[in-house]
């Protein structure tokens with residue numbers, strides 16, 4: 001169907017007229033031997049079959065089909081953001097998190113209990129950091145004072161890193177939920193936060 005459509009698109013309007021004349025001669029010969037109902041039905045069936053196999057006679061229905069052909073290849077592209085929405089699998093024990101203004105990517109991470117090496121790449125234009133807090137709190141729900149969140153639950157951090165630089169730290173994580181935050185003044189509130197779920 002795909003190849004057909006492509007071919008038809010290329011060949012376009014040209015094959016359409018001959019097809020009509022090809023279908024026409026079938027009518028006088030076939031119906032003569034057949035009962036009335038079949039005389040009526042056969043041309044209809046023939047036209048239908050022709051229409052289905054050739055597509056060309058049904059240009060209105062064929063065209064949407066042709067236009068929908070690129071859709072499947074668009075769908076994976078559209079599902080990519082959806083894949084980003086599902087947690088990043090860091091069960092390998094390593095994850096690289098890009099810091100930008102003002103987000104971490106990935107911001108949702110799944111990890112196995114034990115050592116997790118986080119590398120923060122500062123792809124932004126400002127200094128960023130990455131603090132890991134042991135808390136069940138929702139990523140956006142932390143109390144902010146003077147542009148920062150409390151770090152009492154910190155289990156370690158990658159401290160302030162300049163734009164274009166990266167830094168790593170290995171965290172020892174127990175099963176449970178953690179948040180990652182950039183605690184440079186104002187950055188958490190503007191979206192630099194995320195969650196690590198450890199199982």
Ligand SMILES: [Cu+2]
Pocket residue numbers: 127128129182183184187192
């Ligand atoms: Cu930041």
